[in-house]
Amino acid sequence: MSHDVNPLVILVASILTNNILLVYFLGMCSFVAVSKKIETAAGLGAAVIFVLTATTPINWLLNHYFLEDNALAWLVGPHLASKVHLGIFALVFFIAVIAGFVQIVELVVERFSPALYYALGIFLPLITVNCAILGGSLFMVEWKFNFMQSIAYGFGAGAGWALAILVMAGLRKRMRISLVPRGLEGMGITMIVTGVMAMAFMAFNGIVPV
Amino acid sequence: MNFLLKLMKKFEPPFKEGRLKRWYPLYEATETFIFEPTVPTPGAPHVRDAMNTKxxxxxxxxxxxxxTLWAFYAFGWRPLAVIIVSYAVGGIxxxxxxxxxxxxISEGxxxxxxxFGLVMPATVPLWLVAAGVxxxxxxxxxxxxxxxxNPFNPALLGFAFVYLSWPVHMAPSAYIVPTMHWPGYLAKYLHSGNMMVDALSGATPLSMAQVHGYHYALAHYSLTDMFFGFIPGATGEVxxxxxxxxxxxxxxxxxxNxxxxxxxxxxxGLLSGILYAINPGKYYPPLFHFVAGGLMLGAFFMATDPVSAxxxxxxxxxxxxxxxxxxxxxxxxxxxxxxxxxxxxLMNLFAPLFDEIFLRRRARKEKAYA
Structure with missing residues (x-):
């Protein structure tokens, strides 16, 4: 991916062809744990969409104006800026931003939907360490997106993750009539079904030129 | 028939409670294969009436x-071998x-x-059929x-697996062009070894259309050819x-359903019609979509699987x-x-969510009446 790709194309790509869960397998832990019920899956999906859409552009600004090589030129002049390499702190700063936003989400959910708050339990604050969300910020740096592209990517990656967990919750509801061998119950069968989902999504591979 | 029934019943006791008890499913399958069972289907799917799964x-x-018969005519006896391998491996x-x-044992x-046999190209290696099924x-x-x-259609899953794992064997060169002359390839067993001597391999109309545009495909095969089945393709879809x-x-x-x-x-029809109206030079006409490729096979026989729909x-x-x-x-x-x-x-994956939308609507309506 590069600078000249239309943000709309990035949006479609991050949902279908480069789905953050089904292609990169990021964010698996909460995906497996919270996909038992459709309601909670939808709630966590919405939370992930919000956090990714907000943190990816903010981290872009942070990266562009403070962390990149020579990023501080606007503040301390080009000579001094070329000697400062704050890039090594990228992970710390990104996580701090994400943690802040997750706190906001937690407060809002607890205030307006206590039922969802208790259903999600530990997995709501754990969005902080959801690798899909940190992955969104790191991919955005890696692929050298501009600001608009990073907004599109943040929203698309979140929507892709939410779509995947909704589909999985639906399938798990249907699988209540299944008789899974005891050794594969729960985690095992969910992993296998995720693999099948990833296989089916490979049909979209290459549908958009990124 | 009476004599056959007596013979079957003679073998029943050891299977039912004797030392061959573990193999009872085998006995039961053979018996109901020959005789109509008197009990209705006990489990999923379809418990509604006397019509049982078998x-x-x-x-x-x-x-x-x-x-299937057309596949034997158009591509020789090779498709039969594919079906036999598919039945044998999957059956075991x-x-x-x-x-x-x-x-x-279920007849599904x-x-x-x-x-699964019908969606394979005619010259596909038999080990690949076994792996896929x-x-x-x-x-x-x-x-x-x-x-x-099961939430997915097993034949489709097997197909997706071999298609993604061994694309070489599912490439255009694996497909045979059927001959127009009687008796087709009825007398032949075509495989990748003798194919170039006895028959021609050829790209399917859809892969032609993808590479050179649909006009190129239509110059090789007319819509009537596609309608009747004189085109290269998976054995059962042409x-x-x-x-x-x-x-x-x-x-x-x-x-x-x-x-x-x-x-x-x-x-x-809807989407291809819209695309065709926008750019008739690039996008395929709707009729082409209907007769080229596996749409009929998929729409009637794959998508209607009552378990995964x-x-x-x-x-x-x-x-x-x-x-x-x-x-x-x-x-x-x-x-x-x-x-x-x-x-x-893909739609198999989304089927439970589609159901959920309508189940919830019904639940809301009932609540409103109550």
Whole structure:
């Protein structure tokens, strides 16, 4: 991916062809744990969409104006800026931003939907360490997106993750009539079904030129 | 018949409570294969009436017979070998799991094994057929508890597996061009070794259209050729007219629900019509979509699988419509030439969510009345 790709194309790509869960397998832990019920899956999906859409552009600004090589030129002049390499702190700063936003989400959910708050339990604050969300910020740096592209990517990656967990919750509801061998119950069968989902999504591979 | 029944009953005791008890499913399958069982189907699917799973699956197989016979005519005896391998390997897995689960052997596999054979190219290596059907039956059905408990169509899963794992064997060079002259390739057994001598390999109309545009494909094969089945393609998908015939048969006998194929046709017609109106030089005309490739096979025989399709009527409409549009999207925009099988597999994933929409609406309505 590069600078000249239309943000709309990035949006479609991050949902279908480069789905953050089904292609990169990021964010698996909460995906497996919270996909038992459709309601909670939808709630966590919405939370992930919000956090990714907000943190990816903010981290872009942070990266562009403070962390990149020579990023501080606007503040301390080009000579001094070329000697400062704050890039090594990228992970710390990104996580701090994400943690802040997750706190906001937690407060809002607890205030307006206590039922969802208790259903999600530990997995709501754990969005902080959801690798899909940190992955969104790191991919955005890696692929050298501009600001608009990073907004599109943040929203698309979140929507892709939410779509995947909704589909999985639906399938798990249907699988209540299944008789899974005891050794594969729960985690095992969910992993296998995720693999099948990833296989089916490979049909979209290459549908958009990124 | 009486004599046969007596013979069967003579062998029953050791299977029922004797030392051969573990093998009872084998005895039961043989008995009900010959004689009509007096008990209705006890488990999923279809507990509604006297029609049991065995008759149900046989009707689907009957619907597929015309297209299967056409495969023997158009591509020689090789497709028969493919079907035999598919039945044998899948059947062994099915029987093994039935015995391990101490359940009756389900006839669902009669359909899966045949369908899997019919979506393979004629010259596909037999080991690949075995691998594909084994994967499909094992991961598409048995680990979920067997027929009626699986969320995906096992034949489609097997197909997706071999298509993604061994693309070389599913490439255009694996397909044979049928001959127009009587008696077709009826007397021949064509495989990759003797194919270049006795028959020509050729790209399917859809892969031609993808590389050179649909005009190029239409210059090689007319729409009538595609309708009657004189085109290269997977063994069971080429003859649209015979599949239509078999498809109408399973619709009339109510084995398949008409909403799903009709929804798929509307979805394909709608989206391809819009695209064709926008740019008739680039996008395929709607009729081309209908007769080239596996649309008929998929719409009538794969998508209507009652286990993996939605249960609610509204869900079936949505499932069909989205599936149809998805087929056009994949054929026109993705690097895959054909998208029918993948679209249906994708819709299998979404089927429970489609159901959920309509179940919730119904629940809300009932609440409003109460």
């Amino acid at each position: 008759r149900f699956m046989f009707l689907v197989v009957m619907g597929l017979i015309p297209a 897995i099915e029987v093994g799991f039935s015995i391990a689960r101490k359940e009756e 596999f009669l359909v899966t094994g045949l369908l 084994a994967f499909g039956v094992l991961f598409g059905k048995e680990i979920f508890g067997g027929t009626g408990r 003859s649209a007219v015979l599949l239509l015939l078999g498809g109408l048969f399973i619709l009339v006998t109510r084995v398949a 008409w909403r799903i194929p009709v929804g798929i046709f509307i979805g394909v 939605p249960d609610t009527q509204g869900g079936k409409w949505l499932y069909g419509l989205f599936c149809g549009m998805n087929i056009v999207v994949i054929r026109q925009f993705a690097p895959l030439p054909e998208g029918v099988m993948f679209s249906i597999l």
